[in-house]
Amino acid sequence: MPASFLREKTSLAAFGWGAIFAISFFALYTLATARGEPVNAMWLVTAAIGIYAIGYRFYSRFIADAVLRLDASRRTPAHRRNDGLDYVPTDKWVLFGHHFAAIAGAGPLVGPVLAAQMGYLPGTLWLLTGVIFAGAVQDFLVLVISTRRDGRSLGDLIKTEMGHIPGVIAMVGILSIMIILLAVLALVVVKALADSPWGSFTVFATLPIAVFMGVYGRYIRPGRIGEMSIIGFVLLLASIAFGRNVAESATLAPLFTYKGETLAFMLIGYGFVASVLPVWLLLAPRDYLSTFLKIGTILSLALGIFVVWPDLKMPAVSRFVDGTGPAFAGSVFPFLFITIACGAVSGFHALVSSGTTPKMIADESQTRFIGYGAMLMESFVAIMALIAASVLEPGVYFAMNSAPAIIGATPETAAAAISSWGFAVTPETLAGVAQDVGEKSILSRTGGAPTLAVGMAHILSKVIGGSAAMSFWYHFAILFEALFILTTIDAGTRVARFMIQDFVGTFVPAFRNTQAWGPNLAATAVAVTGWGYFLYQGVIDPLGGINTLWPLFGIANQMLAAMALTLCTVVLFRMKRERYAFVAIIPTAWLYICTMTAGLEKIFHSDPKIGFLAHARKFAAAADTGQLLAPAKTLDQMHRIVFNDHVDAGLCAIYIVLVLSILGFAFSSIRQARACEAVTTRESEDELLPAGA
Amino acid sequence: MSCCLPGLDLAKLASKLRDGARLMVGQGDYDAYVAHMRATHLGSPIMTREEFFLERQASRFGEGGRRALRCC
Numbered sequence: 055m056p057a058s059f060l061r062e063k064t065s066l067a068a069f070g071w072g073a074i075f076a077i078s079f080f081a082l083y084t085l086a087t088a089r090g091e092p093v094n095a096m097w098l099v100t101a102a103i104g105i106y107a108i109g110y111r112f113y114s115r116f117i118a119d120a121v122l123r124l125d126a127s128r129r130t131p132a133h134r135r136n137d138g139l140d141y142v143p144t145d146k147w148v149l150f151g152h153h154f155a156a157i158a159g160a161g162p163l164v165g166p167v168l169a170a171q172m173g174y175l176p177g178t179l180w181l182l183t184g185v186i187f188a189g190a191v192q193d194f195l196v197l198v199i200s201t202r203r204d205g206r207s208l209g210d211l212i213k214t215e216m217g218h219i220p221g222v223i224a225m226v227g228i229l230s231i232m233i234i235l236l237a238v239l240a241l242v243v244v245k246a247l248a249d250s251p252w253g254s255f256t257v258f259a260t261l262p263i264a265v266f267m268g269v270y271g272r273y274i275r276p277g278r279i280g281e282m283s284i285i286g287f288v289l290l291l292a293s294i295a296f297g298r299n300v301a302e303s304a305t306l307a308p309l310f311t312y313k314g315e316t317l318a319f320m321l322i323g324y325g326f327v328a329s330v331l332p333v334w335l336l337l338a339p340r341d342y343l344s345t346f347l348k349i350g351t352i353l354s355l356a357l358g359i360f361v362v363w364p365d366l367k368m369p370a371v372s373r374f375v376d377g378t379g380p381a382f383a384g385s386v387f388p389f390l391f392i393t394i395a396c397g398a399v400s401g402f403h404a405l406v407s408s409g410t411t412p413k414m415i416a417d418e419s420q421t422r423f424i425g426y427g428a429m430l431m432e433s434f435v436a437i438m439a440l441i442a443a444s445v446l447e448p449g450v451y452f453a454m455n456s457a458p459a460i461i462g463a464t465p466e467t468a469a470a471a472i473s474s475w476g477f478a479v480t481p482e483t484l485a486g487v488a489q490d491v492g493e494k495s496i497l498s499r500t501g502g503a504p505t506l507a508v509g510m511a512h513i514l515s516k517v518i519g520g521s522a523a524m525s526f527w528y529h530f531a532i533l534f535e536a537l538f539i540l541t542t543i544d545a546g547t548r549v550a551r552f553m554i555q556d557f558v559g560t561f562v563p564a565f566r567n568t569q570a571w572g573p574n575l576a577a578t579a580v581a582v583t584g585w586g587y588f589l590y591q592g593v594i595d596p597l598g599g600i601n602t603l604w605p606l607f608g609i610a611n612q613m614l615a616a617m618a619l620t621l622c623t624v625v626l627f628r629m630k631r632e633r634y635a636f637v638a639i640i641p642t643a644w645l646y647i648c649t650m651t652a653g654l655e656k657i658f659h660s661d662p663k664i665g666f667l668a669h670a671r672k673f674a675a676a677a678d679t680g681q682l683l684a685p686a687k688t689l690d691q692m693h694r695i696v697f698n699d700h701v702d703a704g705l706c707a708i709y710i711v712l713v714l715s716i717l718g719f720a721f722s723s724i725r726q727a728r729a730c731e732a733v734t735t736r737e738s739e740d741e742l743l744p745a746g747a
Numbered sequence: 748m749s750c751c752l753p754g755l756d757l758a759k760l761a762s763k764l765r766d767g768a769r770l771m772v773g774q775g776d777y778d779a780y781v782a783h784m785r786a787t788h789l790g791s792p793i794m795t796r797e798e799f800f801l802e803r804q805a806s807r808f809g810e811g812g813r814r815a816l817r818c819c
Contacts, residue, residue, distance in 0.1 A: 139803070148766045277799075
């Protein structure tokens with residue numbers, strides 16, 4: 055090829071990337087300087103896509119080539135250990151889909167919705183910087199590290215690279231984050247279904263639908279996933295359509311109208327039963343439905359935003375950056391970075407990246423596309439959730455995300471309270487939105503899911519059906535979220551159960567037998583009680599529960615990310631690539647700063663809305679003088695609230711101790727690695743080479 | 748099948764979408780499994796398509812259960 059042609063091509067590429075830089079930053083500038091009038095959501099979409107492209111092209115390539123020196127000729131576990139089942143070399147697009155479906159869940163949808171209370175800008179900036187420098191880096195590094203070590207799991211990797219004790223610490227950390235994750239997700243479902251006969255009916259209808267699919271897929275037409283999913287989907291749509299009749303019927307509606315407490319107990323019982331039933335009956339078929347529905351809904355939301363070009367009604371930065379917002383308490387630093395976990399950086403992904411995906415990588419160079427690329431896509435899902443929350447009138451958003459303790463229980467009190475914050479809204483508007491979506495009230499529907507559902511209904515009804523279809527789209531969105539959260543709850547309860555059996559089994563070997571009913575039921579009961587306890591505590595919380603549980607979950611998730619990135623840092627030192635260790639050290643340090651600050655503030659902050667101990671002191675002091683504070687109705691309940699606060703504070707303290715001890719072990723591993731001239735990490739290639747093949 | 752756009756093979760695209768959708772729910776490629784068994788484990792029994800489906804389903808949520816891990 056003539057040199058002049060190459061030069062021309064290079065300068066053309068340079069010009070192209072220059073243009074993408076310019077457009078992205080102009081879009082960000084437009085978003086940041088908007089004052090007073092609504093900004094079109096396409097600016098946000100443009101800025102996000104441009105920045106993802108730049109991050110992928112330059113930063114992930116730097117990591118792939120300079121830091122990790124990916125080598126396409128290196129044999130991956132999929133080839134070395136090919137068994138046609140778990141270890142299979144897989145097409146990179148197919149594997150991308152698998153990996154994305156495993157990392158995308160309710161997290162990237164809920165966090166940004168809550169964060170929208172501070173305006174769309176703080177959330178956007180953290181989502182974009184977080185994913186480029188932390189989230190995608192973590193997913194990519196862990197994927198490569200695991201791929202080079204036979205697809206071992208995160209806990210195993212920490213054990214082999216850092217030592218036995220850090221490995222056990224990581225396992226305890228993973229189990230505790232699972233428990234909090236399940237509690238907070240269950241709470242999201244409870245908040246979305248409470249007093250909503252339409253929503254409850256459609257979600258209940260998924261049980262017989264899934265069982266029918268299960269029987270169909272096992273006995274009638276074995277293995278026909280496509281057929282059974284289409285049947286299931288049609289039945290689901292029918293149940294949403296029929297849900298309106300249920301909600302409007304005087305006899306049926308009361309049968310499906312539940313209070314939060316009742317729903318919580320139903321979910322706990324359901325979680326127990328669903329996770330001990332044979333998987334083909336309920337769990338697997340619902341997994342098919344929820345996975346395909348999730349992908350389909352994400353695609354339709356993207357399509358909706360591209361077709362409708364909605365305006366963002368939320369201001370760029372709201373007054374609640376000062377930490378007094380109703381959706382969650384605490385100022386931008388550190389709480390924004392805790393609230394938006396998935397979408398920017400999520401420790402949970404480290405489990406997926408060291409799970410099934412590394413066993414199917416056909417060629418090491420594809421880890422960049424799959425690890426880094428899929429996380430960029432997840433971040434875009436979070437951006438869309440932020441858009442869906444921001445297209446609502448701010449008054450409506452705050453009415454949905456404030457607890458009754460703050461805005462009262464009627465449209466009149468809510469409109470008065472919210473208008474006094476500077477977000478003008480009338481009682482008629484609030485009642486009108488409720489009527490549009492087919493609910494009695496939209497007040498205090500905290501938890502993110504209903505807000506997202508109204509936002510999605512707002513966008514999608516402009517594409518199909520007009521305002522008459524708002525209520526259908528709203529309940530479609532609620533069902534979609536509830537469905538995959540329920541699937542996560544049964545699958546997660548099973549995972550927690552196996553972890554508990556494994557853990558107890560190290561002391562009592564008989565407990566490990568997963569076929570025996572005794573240990574099986576006992577471990578399931580422990581898992582369900584664990585998340586059920588936090589769920590119930592959240593349901594009766596006067597501030598809505600999400601206020602307490604979401605930060606705990608965020609802290610746990612980000613601490614897991616900190617552990618995973620610490621592992622990556624250690625591995626880079628042991629590979630003798632310390633020159634480049636900064637790619638892991640920068641996000642690790644940031645996560646330590648955020649989670650330590652947030653963890654300590656959650657325990658010790660003097661504001662009872664933020665600090666658990668301050669809250670406990672407030673209730674204990676009142677109880678001592680015989681005074682009752684809402685929601686407690688008896689002194690007994692007052693004492694239980696104090697006790698719960700201490701449990702939450704204790705949990706936070708445990709997280710802090712766990713993650714700090716991992717840091718201590720990391721320093722000693724790094725010291726050892728630096729003391730040694732040679733590479734000290736062991737990648738499986740050199741272990742297996744002598745065996746030939 | 749590349750009728751409309753040069754380089755666009757619709758049949759291949761459809762099969763990739765299908766494989767992708769199946770792998771999302773933990774169902775790997777049966778043909779690849781059979782090819783692998785024929786190539787390296789001559790003589791050992793090969794699961795039928797239905798058995799393969801049930802095996803994959805059980806293993807996704809079964810012991811260890813980690814295969815069904817999904818994010819928040």
